[in-house]
Amino acid sequence: MSNITKEEVIEWLSGQSVLEIAGLVKDLEAKWGVSAAAPVVVAAAPVAAAAAPVEEKTEFNVVMGLCVGHDSLFLKYATAPCTVFAVKDRLLGHNPLAAIYNIDSYYRSLKIPAPKE
Numbered sequence: 001m002s003n004i005t006k007e008e009v010i011e012w013l014s015g016q017s018v019l020e021i022a023g024l025v026k027d028l029e030a031k032w033g034v035s036a037a038a039p040v041v042v043a044a045a046p047v048a049a050a051a052a053p054v055e056e057k058t059e060f061n062v063v064m065g066l067c068v069g070h071d072s073l074f075l076k077y078a079t080a081p082c083t084v085f086a087v088k089d090r091l092l093g094h095n096p097l098a099a100i101y102n103i104d105s106y107y108r109s110l111k112i113p114a115p116k117e
């Protein structure tokens with residue numbers, strides 16, 4: 001086997017057309033029995049969303065966290081290890097981290113027990 005460097009491969013690929021590179025990718029996928037396409041699931045039904053990676057037999061799932069409840073259900077039904085990237089919209093507070101970022105403002109009333117009547 002020849003010693004081809006990564007830089008030489010990059011240089012060779014730079015001289016190819018996009019169609020030629022796409023064909024190369026398909027050939028490599030077929031030879032190695034893999035897929036370079038990442039399955040993407042966008043759904044408001046977290047249990048159904050967890051079914052797609054299970055069917056694809058993914059090794060690892062990345063969840064773009066928008067709702068703690070949905071994320072929890074996805075994690076419950078997914079079979080592969082998962083990580084959640086929580087969305088950080090600090091200005092409007094439409095995210096699961098809003099309570100953490102605003103604990104000393106709007107949410108401080110939630111830390112104090114309500115008076116008993």
